[in-house]
Amino acid sequence: MVALRHKHDWRQVLVVVVYLALVLSMYFEPACRNVVCLALACTFSFYAMTVNHNVMHLSLFNDTAANRLFRLVLSFCALFPVSSLIPSHNLVHHHFNDDGELDWADPKHARFSWNLLNLLHFPNIIGPITFSHISRWARVTGRADYRAASTQESIFAFGLTGVLLYFDFWGALFYVVVPQLWGARWFLRVNIIQHDGCDLGSQWNHSRNFAGRLLNWFSVNAGYHTIHHNRPSLHWSELPEAHAREATGKMHPALMEKSLLWYLARTYLFRFSRPRPMDVGVSERAAPLGPVPGEPEPSGESLVPPAVTT
Amino acid sequence: MIRPEWMAVALLAVSWVTALMVAIDALIDVRAWLARLRQWRTHLVTGTARSTLGSLAVEQRARTFDDGGIGFFERGHVSTVAPGDVDVAGEVLSVVPAPEVEVWLPHGDLLARAACGSPAEFSRLLVEAKGKGCLRTVTVEVSGGSRVWIAGVREGQKLVASLVSTTEPRAEARWRLALNAGLVLLDLAWVGAGTALALWPPAFGAISIIGASVLLGHLLGITPLAIKVRELSKTPARRELLGEWRPLAAPPTVAASGQ
Numbered sequence: 430m431v432a433l434r435h436k437h438d439w440r441q442v443l444v445v446v447v448y449l450a451l452v453l454s455m456y457f458e459p460a461c462r463n464v465v466c467l468a469l470a471c472t473f474s475f476y477a478m479t480v481n482h483n484v485m486h487l488s489l490f491n492d493t494a495a496n497r498l499f500r501l502v503l504s505f506c507a508l509f510p511v512s513s514l515i516p517s518h519n520l521v522h523h524h525f526n527d528d529g530e531l532d533w534a535d536p537k538h539a540r541f542s543w544n545l546l547n548l549l550h551f552p553n554i555i556g557p558i559t560f561s562h563i564s565r566w567a568r569v570t571g572r573a574d575y576r577a578a579s580t581q582e583s584i585f586a587f588g589l590t591g592v593l594l595y596f597d598f599w600g601a602l603f604y605v606v607v608p609q610l611w612g613a614r615w616f617l618r619v620n621i622i623q624h625d626g627c628d629l630g631s632q633w634n635h636s637r638n639f640a641g642r643l644l645n646w647f648s649v650n651a652g653y654h655t656i657h658h659n660r661p662s663l664h665w666s667e668l669p670e671a672h673a674r675e676a677t678g679k680m681h682p683a684l685m686e687k688s689l690l691w692y693l694a695r696t697y698l699f700r701f702s703r704p705r706p707m708d709v710g711v712s713e714r715a716a717p718l719g720p721v722p723g724e725p726e727p728s729g730e731s732l733v734p735p736a737v738t739t
Numbered sequence: 740m741i742r743p744e745w746m747a748v749a750l751l752a753v754s755w756v757t758a759l760m761v762a763i764d765a766l767i768d769v770r771a772w773l774a775r776l777r778q779w780r781t782h783l784v785t786g787t788a789r790s791t792l793g794s795l796a797v798e799q800r801a802r803t804f805d806d807g808g809i810g811f812f813e814r815g816h817v818s819t820v821a822p823g824d825v826d827v828a829g830e831v832l833s834v835v836p837a838p839e840v841e842v843w844l845p846h847g848d849l850l851a852r853a854a855c856g857s858p859a860e861f862s863r864l865l866v867e868a869k870g871k872g873c874l875r876t877v878t879v880e881v882s883g884g885s886r887v888w889i890a891g892v893r894e895g896q897k898l899v900a901s902l903v904s905t906t907e908p909r910a911e912a913r914w915r916l917a918l919n920a921g922l923v924l925l926d927l928a929w930v931g932a933g934t935a936l937a938l939w940p941p942a943f944g945a946i947s948i949i950g951a952s953v954l955l956g957h958l959l960g961i962t963p964l965a966i967k968v969r970e971l972s973k974t975p976a977r978r979e980l981l982g983e984w985r986p987l988a989a990p991p992t993v994a995a996s997g998q
Contacts, residue, residue: 462741528800529814540767550760557963565981569802569810598948603746606955 431492437666438489441480441649445499448473448506448608455604456593462604470604472647474612477506479651482616483665485514500578501585507616508590508609510582512575516566517559522620523661525629533559534617536625544696544703547625552617622693623654625703631710632659633680638672639689645669652689655680681709743943747951751934754954758930761965765919765926768972772912772919779909783890784898786827792834792881793820793903795842797849797980801864802872809861809868809984811853811875818842818976820903825887832898837891841976843904843911844879853877855984864984877980881905906975915972922968929957 433439451470454461481503488496503511521527522534531537534555539547567576590609593601628634639645639652651657653668655676663671677685686692696704795818799811820836855861867873881887881903888908891900902908936950970979 460740464741467741528812529798530812541763546760546763549756550764553757553760553962554764554966557966561963561966565810565812568806569804573805598951599743599746599943602750602951602955603741603743607746607750610958 431490431495433489434487434491435664435666437664440646441483441489441665444473444476444480444647444649445502445506448477448612449502452605452608456597456600462600467604467608470608471611474506474608475615476612476647476649477503478612478616479648481507481511482514482518482651483649485511485519486661487664497578497581501582504582504586505589506609507613508586508606509613510579510586512578512582513560513563515575516563519661520566521562523658525624525635527562532629533562534620535629536621539621539625542703543701545698547703548618548621548693548697551621552614555617555620556614619651622689626706627684628706628708628710628713631713633676633713634684634709636684637692638676638680638685639687639692640685641688644689655684679713681707683707684709747937747943750951750954751937754930754933754957757958758926758961761926761961762923764965765922765968768969769916769919772916772972776909776912779890779912782892783888783908784825784827784832784893785886785888786825786832788881788883788885788887789824789826789831790883791821792823792825792883792885792887793818793836793840793842794878794880795819795844795849795976796876796878797853798874798876799853799980799982800872801868801875803865803868804983807865807986809864811980811982811984812872813979813981814874816977820900825889825898831896832889832893833896834889834891834898834900834903837899837901840900841902841974842881843902843906843908843975844881845906846975846978848879848905849877849980850982852879853980853982861984861986865986904975911975918968918971922965926957926961926965929961930954933957 433442448470451461451466451473455466455470484496484499484503489499490496500511517533522532525532525535527533536547536551538554538558539551541547541550567579590601590605593605623637624635625637627636633655636654636658638654641652645652650665650668653672653676656663656668656672657665659675660671795816797816798814800814801809801811804810818841820834820840820842822833822835824831825834855864864873864875885905888902888904888906889898889900890902890904890908891898893899904911933950933953933956936953937947939946939950941947973979
């Protein structure tokens with residue numbers, strides 16, 4: 430029988446169901462085409478992307494077919510093959526570099542003086558960089574099962590979206606494609622939000638965290654990024670406790686923000702220039718902290734989630 | 740309920756903001772290359788190297804492809820300038836490197852050096868590149884007797900070089916300026932054409948749908964193009980080499996392909 434692998438994962442399913450319900454309601458029922466539904470759909474599209482991120486680390490169900498089906502649904506939610514997160518996120522981003530070269534999603538790829546443009550344009554830069562590298566990675570090291578999964582997800586995502594566009598072009602464009610692109614693009618922006626100005630070479634000061642309760646409830650604890658980077662195989666529901674136990678006290682206090690919205694306003698709206706990188710890792714470099722207890726160093730293939738290999 | 744016109748206006752705004760950001764991003768490279776060209780009006784000399792003046796090295800990781808080929812992935816580019824003499828318009832200048840010196844060589848020279856020399860070389864690397872891959876360094880030197888262009892600050896008979904190039908740097912700059920100008924023109928023309936079609940009466944009719952599709956294509960298509968142009972706009976000292984070797988029966992030599 431198909432079941433969730435973790436008891437808390439009903440929340441991840443709920444997020445995706447709510448998102449799909451909003452999008453399909455707007456598509457099929459003109460009365461739902463209002464600002465509230467659209468705003469909620471865009472918001473939940475982003476939350477669905479955090480689910481997407483989580484299931485690429487730890488698959489959701491105890492059944493291979495169910496995991497595959499869920500990845501197809503998530504690919505439609507985001508309008509891109511979600512398996513592409515394995516090379517781009519699990520194998521490259523978690524190391525902060527690609528074998529000596531910049532991480533495909535490194536904040537340094539953004540180069541405007543006006544910081545708001547960096548936030549806005551960031552997906553336009555790292556999206557193509559990432560997919561260009563992924564296609565080469567898939568040819569070199571990608572196994573046939575990865576390529577098959579990615580192709581199936583692309584066909585499903587673009588095919589279903591195409592069908593919706595065919596039957597109601599404007600309805601699909603405004604109320605399906607817009608939320609899809611909104612979520613996927615904000616997901617890419619998370620890279621600059623959570624890492625810009627941090628010390629990517631340090632053990633505990635490479636990421637910015639967000640403690641907001643509402644954000645973390647719906648984004649399934651995506652705010653606890655430091656501990657997620659250091660312990661990528663930890664279930665999302667365990668992140669707050671692990672953060673308090675392991676990261677607090679070791680990372681710079683400035684890297685724990687109370688509110689995402691206030692951080693965005695402060696960093697991208699209320700100032701013109703890009704903040705200078707903080708030397709948050711200085712004490713850490715002076716006295717290295719050693720390996721993270723109980724967790725092997727993130728290393729390549731071990732991060733490929735079981736869902737893809739099965 | 741949201742009126743379709745409002746959504747259409749919002750999406751037009753998104754398209755134009757995207758187009759403008761792509762253009763402004765390209766203009767960053769345009770500005771940098773124009774600044775170089777201005778500097779070179781007074782700080783660029785050409786002459787003949789008396790000895791090896793330096794080198795450009797590209798470190799790569801080689802990994803095997805699923806289909807039996809070998810792919811190369813960049814790890815870093817290193818420009819090195821060795822002190823040496825250059826004949827410039829009848830006088831001899833001693834070249835010393837500035838801290839951030841770059842060495843520019845024709846991309847074709849690097850491609851030629853990166854190419855597979857023999858079946859034996861292919862077979863050897865194929866074994867070494869399995870698993871996590873192996874490292875190799877593709878190095879091309881600025882050899883004695885080469886015509887060189889040197890940008891830098893002259894201090895008597897000493898020339899503190901920030902650039903040593905065996906390819907005409909102004910031509911390199913102009914080509915990149917043209918590339919970026921072409922991108923900006925294409926970007927604005929693409930979004931302009933999409934806008935004109937999208938606004939074609941009757942509103943939300945068949946031509947309007949074509950226009951919206953053109954704008955969606957712009958949103959998804961212009962950015963990969965812009966990133967490609969950004970990559971090609973890097974200086975020759977930083978340009979990606981990449982490359983692939985393919986197993987061929989005969990002839991054995993397979994050229995590396997730059998991207």
